[in-house]
Amino acid sequence: MRNSIIIFILAVVFFACGKDKNLDVNEHYFVRSNGADMSVWLKGSKANKTVIFIVHGGPGGSAMDYRMPSFTDPLEEKYVVVYWDQRGSGASMGNYDTTLFSIPQYVEDLYKVKKFVESELGTDYSWFLYGHSWGGLLGSSFMLNEQYQQEFSGWIESDGAHNMPLLNALERNMLIYYGRQELMAGNNKERWKEIVEYCESLDSVNIDMYESAQMNKYSYEAEGLLDSVYVGNGMTPGFALKYLLASQYAPISNWISNTWTNIMLREDVEESALSNQLYKIKIPTLLLWGKYDFVTPPELGYDALNNLGTEDKYLIIYENSGHAPMDAQPVEYVTDIINFIESYR
Amino acid sequence: MLLGFIVSVNAQIDSTQQYLPITISYYGDLYTHPGLKLSTEYVLGERVIEKKRSKGRVKVRHKQYVPKLSLTYTHHAAYYNAFLLGGEMNFRKLKPSSGFRVDKILGMGYMRAFNAGKTYEVDDNMNISKVPLAGHNQFFMSFAFGFSKLFVETKQIPLAWHIRQSFTVYMPNNGAFGGILGFEVGVSYFPTFKKKNNEK
Numbered sequence: 001m002r003n004s005i006i007i008f009i010l011a012v013v014f015f016a017c018g019k020d021k022n023l024d025v026n027e028h029y030f031v032r033s034n035g036a037d038m039s040v041w042l043k044g045s046k047a048n049k050t051v052i053f054i055v056h057g058g059p060g061g062s063a064m065d066y067r068m069p070s071f072t073d074p075l076e077e078k079y080v081v082v083y084w085d086q087r088g089s090g091a092s093m094g095n096y097d098t099t100l101f102s103i104p105q106y107v108e109d110l111y112k113v114k115k116f117v118e119s120e121l122g123t124d125y126s127w128f129l130y131g132h133s134w135g136g137l138l139g140s141s142f143m144l145n146e147q148y149q150q151e152f153s154g155w156i157e158s159d160g161a162h163n164m165p166l167l168n169a170l171e172r173n174m175l176i177y178y179g180r181q182e183l184m185a186g187n188n189k190e191r192w193k194e195i196v197e198y199c200e201s202l203d204s205v206n207i208d209m210y211e212s213a214q215m216n217k218y219s220y221e222a223e224g225l226l227d228s229v230y231v232g233n234g235m236t237p238g239f240a241l242k243y244l245l246a247s248q249y250a251p252i253s254n255w256i257s258n259t260w261t262n263i264m265l266r267e268d269v270e271e272s273a274l275s276n277q278l279y280k281i282k283i284p285t286l287l288l289w290g291k292y293d294f295v296t297p298p299e300l301g302y303d304a305l306n307n308l309g310t311e312d313k314y315l316i317i318y319e320n321s322g323h324a325p326m327d328a329q330p331v332e333y334v335t336d337i338i339n340f341i342e343s344y345r
Numbered sequence: 346m347l348l349g350f351i352v353s354v355n356a357q358i359d360s361t362q363q364y365l366p367i368t369i370s371y372y373g374d375l376y377t378h379p380g381l382k383l384s385t386e387y388v389l390g391e392r393v394i395e396k397k398r399s400k401g402r403v404k405v406r407h408k409q410y411v412p413k414l415s416l417t418y419t420h421h422a423a424y425y426n427a428f429l430l431g432g433e434m435n436f437r438k439l440k441p442s443s444g445f446r447v448d449k450i451l452g453m454g455y456m457r458a459f460n461a462g463k464t465y466e467v468d469d470n471m472n473i474s475k476v477p478l479a480g481h482n483q484f485f486m487s488f489a490f491g492f493s494k495l496f497v498e499t500k501q502i503p504l505a506w507h508i509r510q511s512f513t514v515y516m517p518n519n520g521a522f523g524g525i526l527g528f529e530v531g532v533s534y535f536p537t538f539k540k541k542n543n544e545k
Contacts, residue, residue: 028423032466032476036519039423039462088519091424095481099357099519112467120472248423251375253523260521 016095023108025080027120028248033112034105035096039085040113042120043067044076050126050345052156052337053082053114055142057133057266060258062090062249066132070232070330078338080121084113086138088261101264103272107142114151123206126153126345130337133296133323136160140274140304145280154344155281156337157324158288159296162274170297171215175199175222178294188225195222219294223322229292230320232327275307284312286340288322288333311328314340364497364538366505370531373402380419386411386435405442405540411435415452419525420461424491427458430486444495452487456515471538483523487513491529503538507531 022134024045041064056063063083063177066072075081085092088101114127126236131139140162144147161167171189176292179196182190195218202211223229284310287300298317305315321328365385371378390410395403413433418424431454438447457480464479491509496502509529516522 028462029464030460030464030479032464032479037460037464037479037481041423093425093460093518093523095483095517096520101520108469112471116465116467116472116473159408198431248421250378250523253518253528256521256524257519260519264520273539290391 011304014216023076025121029116029120030093031113031116032094033087033109035098036087036092036094036100036109038087038094038113039091040065041083042080042117042119042223043072043083045066045078046080046121048077048345049124050128050341051121052079052128052130052341053117054084055110055129055131055135055139056084056086056089057135057263058086058089059134059269060089060181060261061086061134062254062258063164064090066326068232068330071326071334074334074338079341080125082113082117082299084110086261088257088264090254090258092257098264101261101268102266103138103141103268106138106146110142111140111145118241121251125342127151128154128156128341128345130158131160132158132326134161136267137162137164137272137274138280138295139270140281141272142272143283144274144277146221149281149283154284154286154340156286156288156340157301158289158325159290159293160267160270161296162278162302162304163300164212164270164272164300165205165207166273166275166303167296167300168212170217170299171202171294172199172202172204172207174294174297174299175218176216178222178226178292182225191221191225209266212270213266216295220323222294223292225339226292226322228320229290230324230325230328232330233322257339275303278307279305279309280305282309284340284344285310285314286336287313287315288318288325288336289315290318290323290325290328292321293323293325295323312344355545359399364462364503366533366535368507368531368533370507370509370529372419372420373528374419374525376528378391378419379525380417380420382415382417382531384415384433386413395428405440407441409435409437409439411437413450415454417527419527423461424522425458425480427456427459429456429515430454431485431487432507433489439495441498444483444497444499444505446493446495446505446507448489448491448493448507450489450491450509450511452485452489452513454485456483456485458515460484479506481518483518484513484517485513487511487527489527489529497535497538503535505533505535507533 025042027042029040135155176199179192182192287301289298318325318329325333368384372382392408394406418431423470431452433452436515459480489509489511493507495505511527513525538544
């Protein structure tokens with residue numbers, strides 16, 4: 001027993017310090033922008049001269065959380081994947097004023113990181129921006145800048161939050177709709193009753209940020225209450241243990257910063273409604289959504305599809321996914337991303 | 346103010362406690378992220394508490410006030426290499442018959458975190474420049490709780506061991522603060538200790 005414990009501890013320490021698998025590109029940098037030192041990893045293959053730049057969710061998430069083998073291994077085999085920890089998130093650090101927690105600053109940070117990576121890889125690469133959840137809002141905000149979008153060959157928005165007032169209304173309706181169905185079917189009655197009653201008590205056109213935060217919690221719970229939603233392999237006990245004891249993150253500082261960042265950006269996020277500006281995005285765009293995504297309902301995907309200014313736009317709904325189709329249906333999800341990139345790179 | 350209070354408490358210190366130890370510890374943030382801590386300490390004040398027990402026995406405990414000076418290094422791959430230079434105050438309870446000690450430690454000091462990775466600054470004109478020795482200056486506060494055992498008096502060996510769990514808050518970081526859950530295990534050596542010759 002004692003030997004097993006020693007071997008386990010040594011294995012954890014080994015993994016904490018261990019090198020990655022054999023990758024063509026495997027670099028880690030910090031990019032400093034207005035007081036923030038933001039962690040940036042480049043991992044993958046240079047063979048196809050293509051970069052996919054991941055804009056993580058949150059606000060206050062971590063880019064490396066997306067580095068699940070079933071999702072990113074196939075991407076790293078073909079492309080250089082940029083994992084960027086945004087200001088105040090993940091392994092990013094810095095001493096700066098809290099006024100810099102703003103969407104325009106995050107857009108500026110994103111562009112600076114892009115220019116830095118470009119200086120490392122060269123200017124002959126095709127670039128694709130991928131944003132999930134809050135990353136969908138940040139990526140959309142970025143793409144509204146004509147100069148910035150011209151430097152990318154494509155934009156991939158997955159379960160994105162590009163219109164928060166609309167999102168809140170759709171989220172409320174979706175929770176009530178499925179909640180009532182489940183109540184009639186007699187499934188998880190206690191939980192659904194609480195969720196439905198809470199949502200019905202809200203004014204659908206005037207949902208404040210506290211109500212929005214509560215609905216967000218219910219939305220994650222709702223996914224777990226439905227049998228139709230596949231549960232992925234992303235967050236296994238082994239993954240959680242490795243994150244806690246052997247990841248590149250300092251979990252406590254990571255958690256504090258992420259929570260703080262979420263609070264600081266909340267007001268900015270809740271007021272963001274970009275639907276009527278999406279016509280400015282004229283580059284090929286792929287929209288990926290989980291059918292049972294209560295957090296950012298699939299109707300937002302249709303909203304983007306209807307408003308984008310490009311003819312090359314596609315919406316794919318994953319029938320057995322919630323807010324994280326890259327985890328629930330990774331094979332289909334990655335295949336769709338690769339097909340899109342291969343078409344436009 | 347804190348030191349004034351301690352000095353006024355008492356000065357009845359056993360001479361064997363006055364040897365300045367050199368302490369070296371493994372310092373692990375969340376146990377597995379490795380680091381090293383060097384420290385020394387001095388017993389500044391002591392109060393002897395005697396409690397009468399049944400059958401005429403007396404329970405003796407020493408409450409000690411022990412300032413410490415420490416330098417800690419902690420490493421997180423892809424995050425930082427940090428050095429913490431600080432002063433600590435150990436509010437210690439010693440059982441003299443066994444050398445067993447309970448430590449409650451408050452500390453504060455200066456932390457310098459060096460980014461664990463090459464750092465490049467991109468200015469508003471998109472000019473890129475390398476930042477040598479990039480990192481951040483921070484203030485930290487810490488609290489630790491643990492146990493230690495001293496062999497100086499009981500076995501005439503100039504050693505002690507300790508095991509502690511600490512929590513350190515450093516600031517500013519990302520507009521707020523960061524935290525380290527540190528686990529310490531180590532030994533102290535008393536270089537100036539001389540064995541008593543009254544044995545045998």
